[in-house]
Amino acid sequence: MAGKNGKAANGDGDSHILVEHNGESVRTTVPDLQSLRNRQRFPFPTKDQAFADGHTLAPADELEDLLQSVIDGCEDFEFLGDRRVRILWNKGDKLVWIGKAKKQSEIEVLLSDGIECVILIALERCIMAGLTYFQVEALIDHELRHFGEDEHGLLQVVKHDLEEFNGTVARYGAWRPNINVFNEQLALFSVENKPSPAPEPEREPAAVS
Numbered sequence: 001m002a003g004k005n006g007k008a009a010n011g012d013g014d015s016h017i018l019v020e021h022n023g024e025s026v027r028t029t030v031p032d033l034q035s036l037r038n039r040q041r042f043p044f045p046t047k048d049q050a051f052a053d054g055h056t057l058a059p060a061d062e063l064e065d066l067l068q069s070v071i072d073g074c075e076d077f078e079f080l081g082d083r084r085v086r087i088l089w090n091k092g093d094k095l096v097w098i099g100k101a102k103k104q105s106e107i108e109v110l111l112s113d114g115i116e117c118v119i120l121i122a123l124e125r126c127i128m129a130g131l132t133y134f135q136v137e138a139l140i141d142h143e144l145r146h147f148g149e150d151e152h153g154l155l156q157v158v159k160h161d162l163e164e165f166n167g168t169v170a171r172y173g174a175w176r177p178n179i180n181v182f183n184e185q186l187a188l189f190s191v192e193n194k195p196s197p198a199p200e201p202e203r204e205p206a207a208v209s
Protein backbone atom coordinates (compact mmCIF):
# COMPACT_ATOMS: atom_id res chain seq x y z
CA MET A 1 0.00 0.00 0.00
CA ALA A 2 1.38 3.39 -0.92
CA GLY A 3 2.06 5.61 2.06
CA LYS A 4 -0.41 8.45 2.51
CA ASN A 5 2.28 10.92 3.27
CA GLY A 6 4.71 9.66 0.66
CA LYS A 7 6.77 12.49 -0.74
CA ALA A 8 5.88 13.36 -4.31
CA ALA A 9 9.00 13.13 -6.44
CA ASN A 10 8.27 15.75 -9.07
CA GLY A 11 10.17 16.44 -12.25
CA ASP A 12 13.31 14.55 -13.04
CA GLY A 13 13.04 12.20 -10.09
CA ASP A 14 9.90 10.43 -11.33
CA SER A 15 10.35 6.75 -11.92
CA HIS A 16 7.76 5.02 -14.06
CA ILE A 17 6.35 1.69 -13.06
CA LEU A 18 3.71 -0.65 -14.44
CA VAL A 19 0.71 -1.42 -12.27
CA GLU A 20 -2.49 -3.35 -12.78
CA HIS A 21 -5.54 -1.10 -12.92
CA ASN A 22 -8.97 -2.57 -13.67
CA GLY A 23 -7.39 -5.46 -15.54
CA GLU A 24 -4.99 -3.39 -17.64
CA SER A 25 -1.34 -2.57 -17.25
CA VAL A 26 -0.93 1.13 -16.69
CA ARG A 27 2.34 3.06 -16.80
CA THR A 28 2.38 5.45 -13.90
CA THR A 29 4.67 7.32 -11.57
CA VAL A 30 5.05 6.58 -7.90
CA PRO A 31 3.36 9.86 -6.83
CA ASP A 32 0.34 8.97 -8.99
CA LEU A 33 -0.01 5.59 -7.35
CA GLN A 34 -2.07 6.78 -4.41
CA SER A 35 -4.62 8.60 -6.56
CA LEU A 36 -4.80 5.59 -8.89
CA ARG A 37 -5.51 3.37 -5.93
CA ASN A 38 -8.15 5.80 -4.72
CA ARG A 39 -9.99 5.55 -8.04
CA GLN A 40 -9.70 1.79 -8.28
CA ARG A 41 -12.73 -0.29 -7.42
CA PHE A 42 -12.29 -2.27 -4.26
CA PRO A 43 -11.80 -6.00 -4.97
CA PHE A 44 -14.76 -7.22 -2.95
CA PRO A 45 -15.12 -10.96 -2.42
CA THR A 46 -18.17 -12.54 -3.99
CA LYS A 47 -21.01 -13.49 -1.67
CA ASP A 48 -20.16 -17.15 -2.23
CA GLN A 49 -16.58 -16.52 -1.14
CA ALA A 50 -17.50 -14.44 1.90
CA PHE A 51 -20.37 -16.56 3.15
CA ALA A 52 -19.12 -20.01 2.23
CA ASP A 53 -20.55 -21.50 5.39
CA GLY A 54 -24.09 -20.29 4.72
CA HIS A 55 -24.16 -17.74 7.53
CA THR A 56 -25.22 -14.11 7.05
CA LEU A 57 -22.22 -12.63 8.87
CA ALA A 58 -18.54 -13.26 8.16
CA PRO A 59 -15.24 -11.68 9.22
CA ALA A 60 -14.26 -9.03 6.65
CA ASP A 61 -10.60 -10.00 6.54
CA GLU A 62 -10.24 -8.03 3.29
CA LEU A 63 -10.94 -4.81 5.23
CA GLU A 64 -8.77 -5.37 8.30
CA ASP A 65 -5.68 -3.53 7.01
CA LEU A 66 -7.78 -0.63 5.77
CA LEU A 67 -9.59 -0.43 9.12
CA GLN A 68 -6.30 -0.26 10.98
CA SER A 69 -4.85 2.39 8.67
CA VAL A 70 -7.97 4.56 9.01
CA ILE A 71 -7.73 4.31 12.82
CA ASP A 72 -3.98 4.95 12.88
CA GLY A 73 -4.22 7.81 10.39
CA CYS A 74 -6.44 10.15 12.40
CA GLU A 75 -6.07 11.45 15.94
CA ASP A 76 -9.87 11.57 16.25
CA PHE A 77 -9.67 7.81 16.80
CA GLU A 78 -7.01 7.87 19.50
CA PHE A 79 -9.72 7.26 22.08
CA LEU A 80 -10.14 3.78 20.62
CA GLY A 81 -6.72 3.01 22.10
CA ASP A 82 -6.67 -0.62 23.08
CA ARG A 83 -10.36 -1.09 22.42
CA ARG A 84 -10.99 -3.99 20.11
CA VAL A 85 -12.82 -3.23 16.85
CA ARG A 86 -14.00 -5.96 14.47
CA ILE A 87 -15.34 -5.45 10.98
CA LEU A 88 -17.78 -7.94 9.45
CA TRP A 89 -19.49 -8.53 6.14
CA ASN A 90 -23.26 -8.63 6.35
CA LYS A 91 -24.99 -10.61 3.64
CA GLY A 92 -28.53 -9.24 4.07
CA ASP A 93 -29.69 -8.73 0.48
CA LYS A 94 -32.48 -6.33 1.33
CA LEU A 95 -30.54 -4.03 3.61
CA VAL A 96 -31.21 -0.32 3.27
CA TRP A 97 -27.89 0.60 4.86
CA ILE A 98 -24.39 0.06 3.54
CA GLY A 99 -22.57 0.30 6.86
CA LYS A 100 -23.53 0.15 10.49
CA ALA A 101 -21.69 0.69 13.77
CA LYS A 102 -22.64 -1.48 16.73
CA LYS A 103 -21.60 -1.13 20.36
CA GLN A 104 -21.47 -4.54 21.96
CA SER A 105 -23.48 -5.16 25.10
CA GLU A 106 -21.63 -5.98 28.30
CA ILE A 107 -22.34 -9.67 27.92
CA GLU A 108 -21.22 -9.65 24.27
CA VAL A 109 -17.95 -7.96 25.26
CA LEU A 110 -17.41 -10.59 27.92
CA LEU A 111 -18.17 -13.51 25.62
CA SER A 112 -16.16 -12.15 22.67
CA ASP A 113 -12.95 -11.70 24.64
CA GLY A 114 -13.23 -7.92 24.83
CA ILE A 115 -14.53 -6.82 21.42
CA GLU A 116 -16.36 -3.56 22.15
CA CYS A 117 -16.94 -2.12 18.67
CA VAL A 118 -18.37 -3.93 15.65
CA ILE A 119 -18.71 -2.47 12.17
CA LEU A 120 -21.06 -4.22 9.75
CA ILE A 121 -20.57 -3.66 6.03
CA ALA A 122 -23.32 -4.73 3.63
CA LEU A 123 -21.31 -6.65 1.03
CA GLU A 124 -24.00 -6.84 -1.64
CA ARG A 125 -24.68 -3.11 -1.46
CA CYS A 126 -20.95 -2.38 -1.76
CA ILE A 127 -20.68 -4.62 -4.84
CA MET A 128 -23.78 -3.06 -6.44
CA ALA A 129 -22.49 0.46 -5.81
CA GLY A 130 -19.04 -0.43 -7.20
CA LEU A 131 -17.31 1.34 -4.34
CA THR A 132 -13.69 2.38 -4.82
CA TYR A 133 -10.88 1.94 -2.30
CA PHE A 134 -11.34 5.61 -1.46
CA GLN A 135 -15.05 5.22 -0.79
CA VAL A 136 -14.59 2.08 1.31
CA GLU A 137 -12.00 3.94 3.37
CA ALA A 138 -14.38 6.87 3.84
CA LEU A 139 -17.18 4.47 4.76
CA ILE A 140 -15.00 2.91 7.47
CA ASP A 141 -14.05 6.38 8.72
CA HIS A 142 -17.75 7.27 8.87
CA GLU A 143 -18.68 4.17 10.86
CA LEU A 144 -15.79 4.65 13.30
CA ARG A 145 -17.07 8.12 14.07
CA HIS A 146 -20.25 6.57 15.44
CA PHE A 147 -18.14 5.52 18.44
CA GLY A 148 -17.25 7.98 21.14
CA GLU A 149 -16.70 8.30 24.85
CA ASP A 150 -18.93 9.81 27.48
CA GLU A 151 -17.60 11.99 30.32
CA HIS A 152 -16.66 8.86 32.28
CA GLY A 153 -14.61 7.43 29.44
CA LEU A 154 -17.20 4.80 28.62
CA LEU A 155 -17.83 3.84 25.02
CA GLN A 156 -20.97 5.33 23.52
CA VAL A 157 -22.64 5.46 20.13
CA VAL A 158 -22.66 8.88 18.46
CA LYS A 159 -25.29 10.00 15.97
CA HIS A 160 -24.70 12.46 13.17
CA ASP A 161 -26.80 15.60 13.07
CA LEU A 162 -27.48 15.58 9.35
CA GLU A 163 -26.34 12.76 7.11
CA GLU A 164 -22.60 12.84 7.48
CA PHE A 165 -19.90 13.55 10.03
CA ASN A 166 -17.92 16.74 9.54
CA GLY A 167 -14.80 14.72 10.33
CA THR A 168 -15.37 12.33 7.44
CA VAL A 169 -16.08 15.20 5.06
CA ALA A 170 -12.95 16.96 6.26
CA ARG A 171 -10.89 13.85 5.56
CA TYR A 172 -12.52 12.51 2.40
CA GLY A 173 -14.68 15.26 0.91
CA ALA A 174 -17.95 14.38 -0.79
CA TRP A 175 -17.09 10.68 -0.94
CA ARG A 176 -20.59 9.63 -1.98
CA PRO A 177 -22.92 11.48 -4.37
CA ASN A 178 -25.70 12.37 -1.96
CA ILE A 179 -23.69 14.52 0.38
CA ASN A 180 -23.25 17.43 -1.97
CA VAL A 181 -25.12 19.43 0.60
CA PHE A 182 -21.77 19.55 2.35
CA ASN A 183 -20.00 21.24 -0.53
CA GLU A 184 -20.29 24.61 1.14
CA GLN A 185 -18.72 23.23 4.28
CA LEU A 186 -15.93 21.66 2.24
CA ALA A 187 -14.68 25.10 1.34
CA LEU A 188 -14.01 25.67 5.02
CA PHE A 189 -11.56 22.80 5.27
CA SER A 190 -7.96 22.73 4.22
CA VAL A 191 -7.42 20.71 1.06
CA GLU A 192 -3.88 19.77 2.06
CA ASN A 193 -3.24 16.03 1.96
CA LYS A 194 -6.77 15.37 0.76
CA PRO A 195 -6.83 12.36 -1.59
CA SER A 196 -8.15 12.76 -5.11
CA PRO A 197 -11.93 12.73 -5.33
CA ALA A 198 -13.49 9.40 -6.15
CA PRO A 199 -15.36 8.92 -9.43
CA GLU A 200 -19.12 8.70 -9.43
CA PRO A 201 -20.07 5.11 -8.67
CA GLU A 202 -22.16 3.28 -11.24
CA ARG A 203 -25.07 3.28 -8.86
CA GLU A 204 -25.66 5.44 -5.89
CA PRO A 205 -24.60 3.71 -2.68
CA ALA A 206 -27.31 3.12 -0.14
CA ALA A 207 -27.56 5.42 2.80
CA VAL A 208 -24.96 4.89 5.49
CA SER A 209 -26.17 4.64 9.00
Ligand SMILES: [Zn+2]
Binds near residue numbers: 208
Ligand atom coordinates in the same frame (compact mmCIF):
# COMPACT_ATOMS: atom_id res chain seq x y z
ZN1 LIG B 1 -23.78 7.06 10.01
